[in-house]
Amino acid sequence: MNIAVLIKMVPDTESKLEVNAGELSDQNFKYMVNPYDEFAVEQAVQFKEAEGGKVTLLSLFSEDNSIDTDLRKMLAIGADEIIVLRQNGYKGDKPLANAKILSDAIKELNVDLVLCGIQGIDYYQAATGTMVAQMLNMPNISGVTSLEYNAGILKAKRQIEGGLQTVETATPAVVTCQKDMNKVRFPALKDIMMSKRKPFENKNVENIDSNDISTSESSLPPARDGGEIIEGETTEEKVDKLIEKLKMEAKVI
Amino acid sequence: MSNVLIIGEIDGTEIKNISQQVAAVAAGMGEVTGLVMGSGISEAGMKLAAGKIIMADDSSLENYDPVKYASIASHVAKENDIQTILLGATSMGKDLGPRVAAELNCGYLGDCLEASSEGFVRPNFAGKVLAKSKPSGTVVATIRNNAYPAGEAWSGSVENYSGSITDSTLNTTDVENVGSGTVELTEAAIVVSGGRGLENAENYDSMIRPLAESMGAAAGASRAIVDAGWVSHSHQVGQTGKTVAPELYLAIGISGAIQHLGGMSGSKCIAAINKDPDAPIFKVADYGIVGDLFEILPILKSKF
Numbered sequence: 325m326n327i328a329v330l331i332k333m334v335p336d337t338e339s340k341l342e343v344n345a346g347e348l349s350d351q352n353f354k355y356m357v358n359p360y361d362e363f364a365v366e367q368a369v370q371f372k373e374a375e376g377g378k379v380t381l382l383s384l385f386s387e388d389n390s391i392d393t394d395l396r397k398m399l400a401i402g403a404d405e406i407i408v409l410r411q412n413g414y415k416g417d418k419p420l421a422n423a424k425i426l427s428d429a430i431k432e433l434n435v436d437l438v439l440c441g442i443q444g445i446d447y448y449q450a451a452t453g454t455m456v457a458q459m460l461n462m463p464n465i466s467g468v469t470s471l472e473y474n475a476g477i478l479k480a481k482r483q484i485e486g487g488l489q490t491v492e493t494a495t496p497a498v499v500t501c502q503k504d505m506n507k508v509r510f511p512a513l514k515d516i517m518m519s520k521r522k523p524f525e526n527k528n529v530e531n532i533d534s535n536d537i538s539t540s541e542s543s544l545p546p547a548r549d550g551g552e553i554i555e556g557e558t559t560e561e562k563v564d565k566l567i568e569k570l571k572m573e574a575k576v577i
Numbered sequence: 578m579s580n581v582l583i584i585g586e587i588d589g590t591e592i593k594n595i596s597q598q599v600a601a602v603a604a605g606m607g608e609v610t611g612l613v614m615g616s617g618i619s620e621a622g623m624k625l626a627a628g629k630i631i632m633a634d635d636s637s638l639e640n641y642d643p644v645k646y647a648s649i650a651s652h653v654a655k656e657n658d659i660q661t662i663l664l665g666a667t668s669m670g671k672d673l674g675p676r677v678a679a680e681l682n683c684g685y686l687g688d689c690l691e692a693s694s695e696g697f698v699r700p701n702f703a704g705k706v707l708a709k710s711k712p713s714g715t716v717v718a719t720i721r722n723n724a725y726p727a728g729e730a731w732s733g734s735v736e737n738y739s740g741s742i743t744d745s746t747l748n749t750t751d752v753e754n755v756g757s758g759t760v761e762l763t764e765a766a767i768v769v770s771g772g773r774g775l776e777n778a779e780n781y782d783s784m785i786r787p788l789a790e791s792m793g794a795a796a797g798a799s800r801a802i803v804d805a806g807w808v809s810h811s812h813q814v815g816q817t818g819k820t821v822a823p824e825l826y827l828a829i830g831i832s833g834a835i836q837h838l839g840g841m842s843g844s845k846c847i848a849a850i851n852k853d854p855d856a857p858i859f860k861v862a863d864y865g866i867v868g869d870l871f872e873i874l875p876i877l878k879s880k881f
Binding site: 337341343359417423446454459466469487489493503504536537541551562566570576 | 588679707715748817859
């Protein structure tokens with residue numbers, strides 16, 4: 325089974341979010357592999373171990389940031405190769421354009437399965453994977469918490485309101501991975517050494533026009549003020565006061 | 578003014594509350610057409626608050642299937658000269674929305690906090706940055722639950738979907754109700770959440786779940802106790818879990834890490850119980866009790 329895993333490089337969780345004149349500043353961002361995409365890599369490697377085949381990692385990113393070290397970790401987990409599509413002026417909030425470029429690249433790979441995280445922890449659109457599926461004319465299953473493969477049939481459980489929907493499909497298909505899907509392995513030292521010899525290709529891609537919607541203004545949400553600490557002689561009195569306030573002041577119960 | 582298509586969802590025999598919220602938003606944006614897809618949904622679908630309702634009622638549509646649903650929605654959008662398509666930010670909406678946008682080659686805005694003819698506001702970085710936009714072309718957007726009040730059911734004209742239904746390799750074999758009898762986290766008016774202060778999984782089960790049940794609330798959890806295996810990920814509130822915006826969010830034994838606050842700070846009212854007076858949760862809470870939760874919870878439970 326040949327699998328493509330889409331990897332988004334996202335600002336790491338320590339990156340400071342600053343807005344200047346309505347624009348989010350990305351100058352000081354450090355980038356890491358989107359955590360949801362790591363579940364996709366782990367799942368792809370498990371399928372490869374069971375079924376044979378190849379795992380190709382595909383990432384679209386800007387020209388000027390170095391991300392090799394973090395991506396190499398995904399090779400150490402067991403992926404076979406990396407292709408990074410380098411784009412001048414890349415933006416993570418253009419799912420339509422990015423999905424088009426990624427789906428064109430996937431067409432050249434001849435894969436049975438495309439995996440990626442359910443969403444990027446930067447813009448939280450949860451859009452690219454599903455859009456790629458449409459553009460490749462493949463079915464998609466999103467928010468999957470467990471995935472099995474048996475004789476050409478994928479069986480996925482996806483989170484829905486109040487429960488789980490079990491969906492089956494023949495390949496090829498696109499599956500987006502939710503947090504509970506698996507536990508991402510820690511690579512052994514030998515695998516880390518091996519990963520340095522695996523193919524790592526950078527390819528330039530052009531910007532394309534798209535109907536993506538650009539942000540006109542970014543802002544930081546207004547800070548919530550701390551409220552009232554409820555005092556009282558006894559615990560019972562504090563609880564009674566709290567309930568009174570929730571009923572009479574906040575009117576939420 | 579534009580032509581707006583809302584895609585309604587059915588839950589059993591009722592139209593989902595989130596769909597009526599979306600309908601109310603749409604009413605302020607232009608001429609509203611409703612689309613409801615499913616099997617045996619005509620009666621419930623009629624309640625969708627739209628002037629014209631298109632029903633795609635077919636046994637092959639019983640379970641959500643992105644391939645079939647997206648092709649129907651795109652067909653309806655084109656036939657009715659639609660500029661804006663709105664859905665609830667549900668497990669279906671968040672999957673269907675991008676697929677429809679790709680099919681129509683138009684922009685997509687997910688999980689919007691605000692939507693009107695003035696523009697859209699959606700959260701980036703788990704709500705730590707808000708992004709405003711004013712689309713000029715066709716747009717598909719999903720609206721977060723509880724961002725707007727629901728529209729009232731009323732009877733518009735009803736017509737049946739007359740286009741074709743495309744083939745799909747997807748086949749739903751089972752729908753399992755994990756939290757049967759309990760309220761869904763993202764739809765609940767009240768969320769009672771527990772964190773590490775509970776000390777172990779048994780205390781979550783014996784204290785948080787019963788309190789949530791007697792308050793008619795959904796039970797939530799911090800990332801720490803999900804990672805510790807006390808409860809499943811479907812209960813997690815915060816950056817790598819669910820975003821909730823209930824009327825009341827009750828945080829019990831949760832310190833309030835920034836990743837958690839990102840998932841619940843849109844709540845109308847936040848109340849917190851924690852033994853540490855310096856816990857960050859108190860900086861966002863409207864009401865707080867500093868004290869031992871093992872002493873406070875039994876008393877609180879006895880009041881409901």
